[in-house]
Amino acid sequence: MKEKQRKWAALAIAVGVIAVGLYVITDNGKPIDKIHYNRYVKVAKYDGLSYMQGEKKSEVAKNLLDLVIEESRIKKWPDHLLKEEIERADREEKDTAKSYDVDFDVYLDNFLGLTEKEYKKEIRDKAKTTLKDKLVVYAIARKEKVELSEEEYQKRLDKMFKSTGLTEKEFEKFYGMPTKEYAEYYDLYSNILGDKVGELIFSRATSVDGRK
Numbered sequence: 001m002k003e004k005q006r007k008w009a010a011l012a013i014a015v016g017v018i019a020v021g022l023y024v025i026t027d028n029g030k031p032i033d034k035i036h037y038n039r040y041v042k043v044a045k046y047d048g049l050s051y052m053q054g055e056k057k058s059e060v061a062k063n064l065l066d067l068v069i070e071e072s073r074i075k076k077w078p079d080h081l082l083k084e085e086i087e088r089a090d091r092e093e094k095d096t097a098k099s100y101d102v103d104f105d106v107y108l109d110n111f112l113g114l115t116e117k118e119y120k121k122e123i124r125d126k127a128k129t130t131l132k133d134k135l136v137v138y139a140i141a142r143k144e145k146v147e148l149s150e151e152e153y154q155k156r157l158d159k160m161f162k163s164t165g166l167t168e169k170e171f172e173k174f175y176g177m178p179t180k181e182y183a184e185y186y187d188l189y190s191n192i193l194g195d196k197v198g199e200l201i202f203s204r205a206t207s208v209d210g211r212k
Helices: 002-014 057-071 079-098 104-112 114-142 150-162 168-173 179-185 188-203
Strands: 022-023 031-036 051-054 206-208
Touching: 022 188, 051 057, 057 114, 057 188, 079 104, 079 114, 104 114, 150 188, 168 179, 179 188, 188 206
Parallel strands: 051 206
Antiparallel strands: 022 031
């Protein structure tokens, strides 16, 4: 988990909004690569957004974050991370095909209704969407010093899994892996950090009366 956090936090520096340099840190703390702020994404303004009164806080926070992500602009895709997200998206689709106990070619044709070429484009587009979400979230988290401790991460993760209504054994049987492995496999750390960033944006937003 800490290795994942370091990798993404290092990239988040690279996608910030101040034009200075950064060193990507390895596990032993030695700089191995130099990247610059603003190389990948321009984060949209996220202070002082408005929302309608009476909406649920968690939904408002997510909607505000989604708005910031939508308004942010990718300047250059980090190829190595885009490759990782494409592989992740492809793996998830192939896992879904396995869960239906069908060959992937059959799944592609009968379930998705896509040709191989169309599938590759769709997977790439999906990966770009996911990666943009992460780039913006980690950039804001780095700039605003939003941290997710191991304890808080585990607490939120436990709450997330508890909402499924499954025991650990039932979860593992249903999803084919224990909760810890599932969290790593689907990078739930980034999702939970995104929740915290959304809460930050919400705390700086202004509620407005939607009545006419």
